[in-house]
Amino acid sequence: MGHENITEFILLGLLSDEDERIACFVVFSLCYIAILSGNLLILLTISGSCLREQPMYFFLSYLSFMDVCFTSTVAPKLITDLLAQQKTISYNSCMAQMFYAHFFGATEIFILVAMAYDRYAAICRPLHYMVIMSRQVCYVLLMASILGAFLHSILQVLIIIELPFCGPNQIDHYFCDVFPLLKLACTDTSLLVIVIISTTGVLAILTFVALVISYIIILSTLRTRSSQSCRKALSTCGSHITVVFMFFLPLIFTYVPMADSVGSDKVFALFYTMIAPMFNPLIYSLRNTDMKNAMKKMWCRDTQLEEK
Template sequence: MENINNVTEFILLGLSQNKTNKSLCFLIFLFCYIAIWMGNLLIIISISCSQLTGQPMYFFLNYLAFSDLCYTSTVTPKLLTDLLKERNRISYASCMAQLFAMHVFVGGEIFILTIMAYDRYVAICKPLHYTVIMSRRRCHVLVFACCTGAFLHSFAQSLLTINLPFCGPNEIDHYFCDVYPLLKLACTDTYSVGILAVANSGMIGLVNFVVLMLSYFLILYTVRVHPAKSRSKALSTCSSHITVVVLFFVPILYIYIRPAATSPEDKVFALFYTIFAPMFNPLIYTLRNTEMKNAMRKVWCHNPLFTGRQME
């Protein structure tokens, strides 16, 4: 089939067409975006400037915070500017670039969260072999594997979309470019493409979620025979990660695990993993983490660089 594409730009319908709602959403999401940058930069700097960077758990947390900043920045700035305009346009090339970047960083986030669950499993279930299994070299290899997997996932999604012909309506019922809303606009039968898109995104999300749940099932099974104090410490370490996983994975699975179709609720669910999850992640990982709070205190309260005191 010849790829006939008469569309040079798309119109994003966004979250609402009501001016009052758009103004309110702008203020809320601007606050969220500032909080995302402040919170995740706080984590990155605190870990990088402390001894925590040598621990695998915080090594991966650093990458998680960086991933949060990257994928929310592919969507949120455009969303904020569109909330101030009457008509929200995005060029075809920019739309494809946004789709690719979004799936790269979200895919990386999925893989990083899975590796963090594996790290907790090794730390709790195989403590004597932890330093050998989670060596620095192994950590770098796992992060490289995450980046490679995310790139391949995004490349496949982009390849499926960029070959579609667009010759009719160009209004995307979303606030960013994604595969399913674009499939709806294609002027050809997209059933087979939709199946491939679900197999790619949906299965990656589902398989990683199953691996995550299996890791925590094994952790719970292992700690059941531990003393109450040790069990409480192990569960406290994992609770933050489980909260992040639920907040991030549930909306993704809702959107991508079902047949390729769109609904008005998708935009609301997408807000959870594009804006709310990266905003709450720093709070979740710091409020109940004593090591993280101590590191932040040392970096920000006792470091002359930040306090302004000169070294004696």
């Protein structure tokens, strides 16, 4: 354990130009507010309506909660650092940020898998749907997602805390992540890079492929259905597929290439830390009739009560 020499790191962040940083501060602050308000709106709508009884919305409410948590591990620091002179982060805070970013991010991935399984059961096995997706099964899938994410995150942290950090302490990123930290270690980390690519990278690719295959099966099943049920199912699956692509593609680009591409990693990371969580509520509420109706009922009921 040779990290005594370095007690803090300096995050180089996204930009060096002062004017660009101020512009980004405004943009990212607005993005963060949109992420919080959009996802909280989804959470409140689902918890306050009968939608919460349906497995799909049960998972969607947890996906929104994870979005808020995931972005909150990265965004506040990114936003404040855009205006700060010294962008330092302590060693312990850095490890904590890395753990939570991986934990909430991986939980989201597993919840997206559970949602795909739910859509498969609803469309391909409609007669057995209530048994396949009972509330007990939903909780088991949720707990499995959380446990899987915890194991994944703790592995990342255990890899990093064993490394000696004695030299440069500038992280070429806007949050603490595995590859930028591996570059700073005072030892050969080429084997660890392979380990991380083969765990995180392969996990991302396999999950993405599994999700794409499941949606192909679902869509091919839909060809035999009536046009109305087909349209409804397509709109639900369409929103899921959009979210999956927005989240996974940048993630795969970040963790699958060799660790030399950290510069472009920062741009890719923006997609899954800021942009995807911001669009999730829009995709799920605007493209979803049930969600729109529940929002109208809930929020219009509140205004009617106030008028009375």
